[in-house]
Each structure stands twice: as C-alpha cells, then as structure tokens.
Amino acid sequence: xxxxxxxxxxxxxxxxxxxxxxxxxxxxxxxxxxxxxxxxxxxxxxxxxxxxxxxxxxxxxxxxxxxxxxxxxxxxxxxxxxxxxxxxxxxxxxxxxxxxxxxxxxxxxxxxxxxxxxxxxxxxxxxxxxxxxxxxxxxxxxxxxxxxxxxxxxxxxxxxxxxxxxxxxxxxxxxxxxxxxxxxxxxxxxxxxxxxxxxxxxxxxxxxxxxxxxxxxxxxxxxxxxxxxxxxx
Amino acid sequence: xxxxxxxxxxxxxxxxxxxxxxxxxxxxxxxxxxxxxxxxxxxxxxxxxxxxxxxxxxxxxxxxxxxxxxxxxxxxxxxxxxxxxxxxxxxxxxxxxxxxxxxxxxxxxxxxxxxxxxxxxxxxxxxxxxxxxxxxxxxxxxxxxxxxxxxxxxxxxxxxxxxxxxxxxxxxxxxxxxxxxxxxxxxxxxxxxxxxxxxxxxxxxxxxxxxxxxxxxxxxxxxxxxxxxxxxxxxxxxxxxxxxxxxxxxxxxxxxxxxxxxxxxxxxxxxxxxxxxxxxxxxxxxxxxxxxxxxxxxxxxxxxxxxxxxxxxxxxxxxxxxxxxxxxxxxxxxxxxxxxxxxxxxxxxxxxxxxxxxxxxxxxxxxxxxxxxxxxxxxxxxx
Ligand SMILES: [Zn+2]
Numbered sequence: 001x002x003x004x005x006x007x008x009x010x011x012x013x014x015x016x017x018x019x020x021x022x023x024x025x026x027x028x029x030x031x032x033x034x035x036x037x038x039x040x041x042x043x044x045x046x047x048x049x050x051x052x053x054x055x056x057x058x059x060x061x062x063x064x065x066x067x068x069x070x071x072x073x074x075x076x077x078x079x080x081x082x083x084x085x086x087x088x089x090x091x092x093x094x095x096x097x098x099x100x101x102x103x104x105x106x107x108x109x110x111x112x113x114x115x116x117x118x119x120x121x122x123x124x125x126x127x128x129x130x131x132x133x134x135x136x137x138x139x140x141x142x143x144x145x146x147x148x149x150x151x152x153x154x155x156x157x158x159x160x161x162x163x164x165x166x167x168x169x170x171x172x173x174x175x176x177x178x179x180x181x182x183x184x185x186x187x188x189x190x191x192x193x194x195x196x197x198x199x200x201x202x203x204x205x206x207x208x209x210x211x212x213x214x215x216x217x218x219x220x221x222x223x224x225x226x227x228x229x230x231x232x233x
Numbered sequence: 234x235x236x237x238x239x240x241x242x243x244x245x246x247x248x249x250x251x252x253x254x255x256x257x258x259x260x261x262x263x264x265x266x267x268x269x270x271x272x273x274x275x276x277x278x279x280x281x282x283x284x285x286x287x288x289x290x291x292x293x294x295x296x297x298x299x300x301x302x303x304x305x306x307x308x309x310x311x312x313x314x315x316x317x318x319x320x321x322x323x324x325x326x327x328x329x330x331x332x333x334x335x336x337x338x339x340x341x342x343x344x345x346x347x348x349x350x351x352x353x354x355x356x357x358x359x360x361x362x363x364x365x366x367x368x369x370x371x372x373x374x375x376x377x378x379x380x381x382x383x384x385x386x387x388x389x390x391x392x393x394x395x396x397x398x399x400x401x402x403x404x405x406x407x408x409x410x411x412x413x414x415x416x417x418x419x420x421x422x423x424x425x426x427x428x429x430x431x432x433x434x435x436x437x438x439x440x441x442x443x444x445x446x447x448x449x450x451x452x453x454x455x456x457x458x459x460x461x462x463x464x465x466x467x468x469x470x471x472x473x474x475x476x477x478x479x480x481x482x483x484x485x486x487x488x489x490x491x492x493x494x495x496x497x498x499x500x501x502x503x504x505x506x507x508x509x510x511x512x513x514x515x516x517x518x519x520x521x522x523x524x525x526x527x528x529x530x531x532x533x534x535x536x537x538x539x540x541x542x543x544x545x546x547x548x549x550x551x552x553x554x555x556x557x558x559x560x561x562x563x564x565x566x567x568x569x570x571x572x573x574x575x576x577x578x579x580x581x582x583x584x585x586x587x588x589x590x591x592x593x594x595x596x597x598x599x600x601x602x603x604x605x606x607x608x609x610x611x612x613x614x615x616x
Contacts, residue, residue, distance in 0.1 A: 141412055
C-alpha cells in the first residue's frame, strides 16, 4: 500500500525509525492518525517534544526525570544505604512496580559489549564508584567523569542539599540487577571487582529470572522472588 | 515418541506432500533424487530446527516459493498430542509452533522430540576432523540436557564478545581494557568450564552405552573407547572447580598469543574426541569395515542413551545406510529395528527388493511409502 500523499508517506518513514515498528505497522499507525481529532494529534506531538525538552538525567542516579534530582532520590524515607544497579530507566520501572524495594538506584545506561562498541567509558560506572568512595580512591583505569564535582545549572539549593546528603550517606549494599545474560554477567563481574575491596556488600539478583530473559519483561512475582533470593557475588 | 503424520510445503523437492506413518519401520523407497531423504530432513527440522544434511534454510526452500513449512503430529510419553509446525520465511527466519503456540526461542524445541539420524555423511565422524565429533557430542548432550544447549549458546556469545575485545586491544591499547578483558575471562571460564564438565560427565556415562552398542553389531570382541582431549587432563573425579583452575592457567599461558591474534585460542570450541578400538585410533588405523561399525555403534549408543535419559524412544532416521551392508548385517540391523529396544524408525532406500527378503514389509507395524518426483505415490491416499 502506497499513500498518495507525501505527508502521510513522510509520517510512515518517521515512524519506522522507532524500534519494533515495521513499514506495515507504521502504515496502520499513520492511517489511524489521519482519522484522529486534531487536538489529540497535537497532544501526542507535544508529548514527544516534551520528553526531549523537559526530561533530564538525575545527577545522583542517572535515571530519567523532569526534576533533578529524581523523585526516588528526593524521597527522604528511602534507604540510601542500598543501591540497586540497573541497565536502564525501564528496569527502574519494573522493580518499582513490585513495591518490594525501598532502596535507591543507579542507572548504568547499558552493559559492557565489545560487539556494540560499549565499554566502561560509555557507562555510569565511575559515577557509581563516586557514590561509594572519594574520587581519589577510584582505581585510575576506571574511565569516566567524577560526577557531581560541580552541580549542574538546573540544581537549586534544595536539590544541592539532597545531592550532598546522598554523597554523605554510607552505602552498605550494592544490588546488581543487570540482565542475566553474558553481557550482564560480565558487567556485574567488572563492578563487583571494583566494589569488593570496599566495605560494601555486593549481591546479584538473577535467580528466578528466566535465563536470557530481560528484566523489563519479567513478571512482577518473579522479580519479587528474585529480589528476596539475591545471592552474594 | 511417535510421528503419526507429516505435512511439507515448498520443502526441497516437495511442493505439497502429506504422509502418514506406522509405529514400527517406515520404508521410504524411490529413485535417486525423488525426495526420499527430504522426508527425513523434514522430520529432523521439526525435532532440531535444522536438517542433518549441512545446508542453509535458503536452499531448503523451493525456488520461487515465499516460504516453506513442515508440520508433524506426534505423541509421546509426556505429551499425548503434540502438533509441531516449523515455518521459514527468507529474511524473517524460522518460527516453531507447538500446539499452535509460538516458541519464544527455537532452542526450546530441542529435547522435546528426541531424534537420531544416520546417513552416509556420518562416515566423517570417524574419518575426518574434530568438528564433526564435537557436533556429535553437542547434539546428544543438547537433546538430553537443556542447560547444556543454553550454556553452549552463551559460551559462543561470550567468545564472540571476547574476540572482538581482543582485536580492539590489538588495534589500540587503552588502560581500561585489562580490567574489561579480565571480566570477560571470568565469564568465559565460568561457561567454558560448565561445558567441559558436562561433556566430561557425559562421556563417562556414554562409555557403557557405546560398548554395549558395539557388542550388538559386532561379534569380534573389540573394545571401543572415546578419549576426551580438552584444556587439561581429566580424571573421573575432576570437579568443575578443578577445570576452572586449569582453564585460568591455560588462559594465562596463551594471553600474549591471544592478544596478538585477536582470538580466543583455548576452550571447548577446540576440544577433540579420539575414537579408538583396542587402543588404536580409528581415524588412522581402522579398516573400512571397522569405520562403518564404529559409526553405527555411535549412532545406536546415542539412541539408547537418549532413550534412557529422556524416557522417550527417539525417532530413528536411517538415510541410505543399508546399501553398503552385506545381507547378514542388514538382517541383524533390521531385527534390531523391529525389536523393543528401538521405537519408530524411518528407512530410505532405492529398492524394496533387498528388504522384502529380510523383513515382512506388509506387517501392520510397518509401512512402505513410495516417493517419486517430490510426491508420495503410494500408499495412494495418506490418512
Ligand atoms: Zn535519582
């Protein structure tokens, strides 16, 4: 099916840029958009632009947020001595949905994968280390920036106090909740080698998760069980 | 396990074929190139998502056809009704459906429908390089243990990642890489040791099955053995921790060489199996007859092993294997196929004549299927 309108064709092309949207699906979506009231289309368009303009990265945990630091890092009752390390923002959502976890997070932004050209320099690993020790105590070969040395511009005095409180909190436990595949394993090992010499316990959740399955797709019951049964690395 | 009915669409020589099978021996006769072997390949596709003949899916698809499809109706000890359908679309790959539900991953079907194939190509097992022997080993253990297949898939992925990293290190040495490589080493050692340990445990078990199978087809008392040649010498008491230690030592030893070549140089992907008769390596010293007997014993042993481990009689696919056998051996083998030790089997041959003298082809447990020009021509209607 070929639309006789250049605009529709353009929309189809743009939609196929999204993951798991093939040409056929894009055509169906475009046909649907054509029938939608204008106001609704504007809402979608504005939402798309808003995520790009308004959403930033939390200075503390690197999760996506409208307000820096994010709500989880701001929450005073969350246990700041436990950090759950995840690959991306969707994993935070998955774990939050279980309602079992009361600690805070650290979003790596991916996993080590030479085939995809991703090394520790592309991940928030040095930033994680900065939450545990001072910059001087991080091994020199760990690439990346030292994080919150100078607070970003969007941070007010209140936010700055929260960032400092996190930095001052003594972290007792790191939970590595990376996906149970070879890239996740290797990233977990890399981090555990850095954290093991410190007075911080490192655990890994993996049990109960389908092998090779993504955290994002694990159902909540499995994830709860995995969180309870986490094992020491 | 029993296959009751098979349907093929645009599969090799077959445009659209349907055929029903008997519970005992199914003889598939027809001239060369008629499409006999294709039926066996199709069964193998359903069991293991690929043919026993090395070939890409693209060539299995009939020229000009948009996709091929194979569907089989099975029954077994655990599942009384199992309908398995495999479809291949160029560019999209293969999908497998069990009782109508798609499998998330193709590997999930492995072990559900145990199968053993035996064809003239199997002479490579005893006569050629180590790849064939590793494949033989991997095929059995994967069917018997889902964890093994999973470990091997992950091992291969780890090796690919590690090879990429090694070649990146070769191009430019960043100080961060040493720690990253050490992390991949840990994963490689963990998975590689699991694979080696499972292979080792399997071969210890398999020895009895091989000796017994050999005794069934050869009256001369010869002792068949398999020696496992891997990263380190193994004894029956070797633990996985021992293997991991040896593995790390070996990695240290080859570290410089690996960085230079940008390749993982040691591990289960380099393992070798040495087949021997009375201590003499089959590949070098065995006669033609001994090669054939050893190959057949390997396949029979595989059959008995899977039968015992899975509590399910594998399907036995015998492609053109009777032609080189003398009448005595043919008869002995057919007697074995007719007996209780073996379940449903599928035998291809050019001519019915030689079988007619050795087995009653019209017994209700057997069936004769005539194939010609990519069609089943007899029995006239498949039910
Ligand atoms: Zn945060």
